[in-house]
Amino acid sequence: MLLPLFRFTWKNYQYVLAFYFAIEEINKSPHLLPNITLGYVFYDAFPSDRRTLENALFLLSGGNHLLPNYNCQTYKQPVAIIAGNMPTFSAQVGTLLELYKSPQVTYGLFDPILSDKDQFPSVYQMATKDSSLTHGIICLLLHFGWTWVALYVSDDMQGEQFLQDVKAKMIEKGICVAFTEKLPPTKGVFFPRDLILRTRIRVSSANVYIIHGDEGSVWNLGHVKEFYLILGKVWIMRNLYSPQWNHIFTTFKIPYFFHGSLLFSNQKRKIPGFKQFLRTVNPSQYPEDFYFSKLWAHFFLCALAGSLCGKIGDCPPNSSLEFLQSYLDIMTVSDSSYFIYHAVHVVAQVLYKILLQKIEMRSPGDTDQLILPWQLHPFLRKSQLTNSIEYNMILDENRNMIQYDIHNLVRFSNNSWLLVKVGDFVYRNTHDHDLVIHEEVVNWPVKFKETPKSVCSQSCVPGFQKIPQEGRPVCCFICVSCPESDISNQTDAKQCTQCPAQEYSNIERTHCLPKRVTFLAFEDALGTTISCMALCFFVLTAVVLGVFVKHRDTPIVKANNQALSFILLISLLPCFLCSLLFIGHPNTATCVFQQLTFGLVFTVAVSTILAKTITVILAFKARKPGRTMRCLLVSRVSNSIISICSLIQMIICGIWLGTSPPFVDIDSHSESRNIIIVCNKGSVTAFYCVLGYLGFLALGSFTVAFLARNLPDAFNEAKFLTFSMLVFCSVWVTFVPVYHSTKGKFMVAVEVFSILASSAGLLGCIFAPKCYIILLRPDKNSWKVLKNRRGFK
Numbered sequence: 086m087l088l089p090l091f092r093f094t095w096k097n098y099q100y101v102l103a104f105y106f107a108i109e110e111i112n113k114s115p116h117l118l119p120n121i122t123l124g125y126v127f128y129d130a131f132p133s134d135r136r137t138l139e140n141a142l143f144l145l146s147g148g149n150h151l152l153p154n155y156n157c158q159t160y161k162q163p164v165a166i167i168a169g170n171m172p173t174f175s176a177q178v179g180t181l182l183e184l185y186k187s188p189q190v191t192y193g194l195f196d197p198i199l200s201d202k203d204q205f206p207s208v209y210q211m212a213t214k215d216s217s218l219t220h221g222i223i224c225l226l227l228h229f230g231w232t233w234v235a236l237y238v239s240d241d242m243q244g245e246q247f248l249q250d251v252k253a254k255m256i257e258k259g260i261c262v263a264f265t266e267k268l269p270p271t272k273g274v275f276f277p278r279d280l281i282l283r284t285r286i287r288v289s290s291a292n293v294y295i296i297h298g299d300e301g302s303v304w305n306l307g308h309v310k311e312f313y314l315i316l317g318k319v320w321i322m323r324n325l326y327s328p329q330w331n332h333i334f335t336t337f338k339i340p341y342f343f344h345g346s347l348l349f350s351n352q353k354r355k356i357p358g359f360k361q362f363l364r365t366v367n368p369s370q371y372p373e374d375f376y377f378s379k380l381w382a383h384f385f386l387c388a389l390a391g392s393l394c395g396k397i398g399d400c401p402p403n404s405s406l407e408f409l410q411s412y413l414d415i416m417t418v419s420d421s422s423y424f425i426y427h428a429v430h431v432v433a434q435v436l437y438k439i440l441l442q443k444i445e446m447r448s449p450g451d452t453d454q455l456i457l458p459w460q461l462h463p464f465l466r467k468s469q470l471t472n473s474i475e476y477n478m479i480l481d482e483n484r485n486m487i488q489y490d491i492h493n494l495v496r497f498s499n500n501s502w503l504l505v506k507v508g509d510f511v512y513r514n515t516h517d518h519d520l521v522i523h524e525e526v527v528n529w530p531v532k533f534k535e536t537p538k539s540v541c542s543q544s545c546v547p548g549f550q551k552i553p554q555e556g557r558p559v560c561c562f563i564c565v566s567c568p569e570s571d572i573s574n575q576t577d578a579k580q581c582t583q584c585p586a587q588e589y590s591n592i593e594r595t596h597c598l599p600k601r602v603t604f605l606a607f608e609d610a611l612g613t614t615i616s617c618m619a620l621c622f623f624v625l626t627a628v629v630l631g632v633f634v635k636h637r638d639t640p641i642v643k644a645n646n647q648a649l650s651f652i653l654l655i656s657l658l659p660c661f662l663c664s665l666l667f668i669g670h671p672n673t674a675t676c677v678f679q680q681l682t683f684g685l686v687f688t689v690a691v692s693t694i695l696a697k698t699i700t701v702i703l704a705f706k707a708r709k710p711g712r713t714m715r716c717l718l719v720s721r722v723s724n725s726i727i728s729i730c731s732l733i734q735m736i737i738c739g740i741w742l743g744t745s746p747p748f749v750d751i752d753s754h755s756e757s758r759n760i761i762i763v764c765n766k767g768s769v770t771a772f773y774c775v776l777g778y779l780g781f782l783a784l785g786s787f788t789v790a791f792l793a794r795n796l797p798d799a800f801n802e803a804k805f806l807t808f809s810m811l812v813f814c815s816v817w818v819t820f821v822p823v824y825h826s827t828k829g830k831f832m833v834a835v836e837v838f839s840i841l842a843s844s845a846g847l848l849g850c851i852f853a854p855k856c857y858i859i860l861l862r863p864d865k866n867s868w869k870v871l872k873n874r875r876g877f878k
Contacts, residue, residue: 172196
């Protein structure tokens with residue numbers, strides 16, 4: 086067996102005692118290797134490449150001289166080697182031992198390189214692949230909401246494997262790495278002289294630093310003079326042994342060095358009967374063991390009779406390992422001691438199976454032949470260990486993971502320290518693990534008065550969404566308020582959620598509220614105003630109609646076709662009233678009637694104006710010689726224009742109703758907080774066909790009236806018709822862009838206003854001058870004045 090025992094690191098001597106205990110237990114067992122006594126030999130495992138290989142050659146040569154390829158003492162040739170507290174040591178001797186097919190069972194930490202059977206086919210690891218520690222660290226980070234951390238890992242394959250595993254899990258869980266630094270690896274037992282001072286201290290906004298390494302890793306950090314820059318960080322790492330912490334804190338007098346750290350400790354291992362063995366064992370039982378005698382002399386200042394040193398002084402009554410100084414913690418079973426104990430049992434059971442196989446084969450003399458090292462390999466590959474504590478394992482398969490105690494390292498001003506258990510982590514498999522933390526008992530670094538935060542960017546509160554910053558990790562982001570009609574009701578929302586069409590977002594953008602159903606109602610200020618305007622114009626038109634009826638025999642009423650004037654006034658009455666169909670709660674009937682009424686009554690009105698302008702032209706043309714114009718005037722052909730134009734508009738409206746009639750619709754987008762009930766026009770093309778036809782009639786009336794504006798007559802209204810059509814066309818040309826630039830019920834208001842404005846324009850431009858003469862200047866409304874006017878013939 087190769088063991089590290091340098092610089093009197095007496096805690097490691099427990100490895101030897103665990104080995105002694107396992108050997109004695111097997112040799113005394115009547116069931117395992119009966120009538121056979123296991124022998125052993127110890128070799129030092131120096132932290133030096135040259136000394137490591139030198140001792141391995143001593144082991145293979147079987148003597149005190151290095152004779153490669155020669156074995157001087159065949160009877161001392163070991164069938165298996167238990168070694169490797171550090172993976173680097175096992176790797177160094179593994180290649181050499183492979184030449185002789187000697188199996189090496191390691192008791193150190195699991196190393197991915199040693200699991201490569203192509204490179205190390207004769208190496209068997211007792212430890213498991215420690216992915217549980219990775220999961221534990223990730224669970225701890227998630228528990229406290231730490232998403233911005235720094236990593237210090239050893240610059241070896243173990244560190245590289247840990248780095249790959251932890252980064253993969255961090256990416257999966259949304260945790261980011263501020264930076265990664267490599268720590269120089271240490272080999273064997275750590276010496277300060279082995280320190281390679283090339284660790285770089287980097288300052289980061291991260292408040293949580295993770296270390297993956299050993300005692301040497303902590304030494305590397307402590308020796309860097311810039312370490313004070315990162316004092317006060319929360320360190321997460323695997324726990325060291327008490328003697329190691331004592332050594333570190335004695336060496337570094339930095340106040341609160343590693344205070345507040347969270348440490349993952351394997352739960353205390355148990356080997357039945359081992360504590361009783363430690364209480365009773367003494368150097369006289371192993372006189373050939375120089376180190377045992379030296380340990381006894383160092384701590385008890387005496388030597389027992391029968392030991393290597395012989396009797397020296399009188400040993401006190403409490404000269405037992407149980408009463409050694411507490412910082413050695415010799416009574417607590419370490420992981421390596423635990424694995425050494427079981428490694429011995431594994432080798433013993435393999436030897437037992439080989440012997441049983443030879444007996445079953447009944448080959449004469451086989452049982453007396455030596456067992457060669459290479460013969461153990463088939464059994465080691467499939468060996469399952471079952472001993473008195475029911476420890477089951479298959480060496481080439483992953484074993485069940487263990488439970489961790491989570492300790493909080495507390496430092497005091499007098500340089501004393503204490504480990505306080507603050508939680509547990511139990512790992513069963515990738516999807517089955519539990520973490521329990523008692524935050525109230527955690528002592529954080531002195532600069533933190535409460536649980537520290539470690540994030541690249543502060544969390545986005547509800548109502549905001551995360552926007553990643555270009556070129557930075559995903560944990561670094563800015564918070565942007567959700568747009569209107571969107572919400573986020575959770576912290577750190579990646580994107581906002583749009584509210585349903587029937588709801589809108591509150592001011593904080595955290596909840597969706599139901600929209601209020603609205604429409605252009607009579608009770609609204611806008612609806613009331615429009616209704617009053619429509620009724621006023623309706624009454625005014627009725628008054629004008631009454632005036633014209635009362636003065637129907639006067640020249641100004643009879644001029645330019647009296648009947649057409651009455652038709653125009655009567656058609657203006659429904660023009661004003663049809664605007665009321667656009668106000669109030671829409672239904673299918675009002676949606677249909679408002680568009681049809683608007684199209685038809687305006688067609689009658691505009692076609693009447695067209696007929697009046699044609700009548701003016703025919704009247705003046707009829708005064709010239711010829712019968713054609715006079716016949717057209719007498720036959721009142723201009724009156725048929727109204728019927729023809731109205732019939733065309735009716736056909737257009739009929740097609741509209743037959744293909745895609747207007748219907749009641751809901752507008753949930755125009756106003757963020759309201760659902761507007763509107764009349765959907767069904768076919769926008771049909772609507773603009775109706776409007777375009779009206780525009781065509783208006784443009785024709787405007788053109789004809791413009792050409793007749795200079796015809797001489799006392800009551801020639803061509804100028805007024807021209808101006809009225811100009812107003813009418815201006816209103817509806819303006820209507821189109823304004824209509825499309827408004828939303829919701831304001832679109833309805835724009836259409837109603839255009840109806841009222843155009844109707845009022847016709848009423849005012851055509852009939853206001855005549856009412857002025859009829860009511861205020863009756864002296865001009867006579868045949869005498871008509872005859873005396875200039876230009877009358």
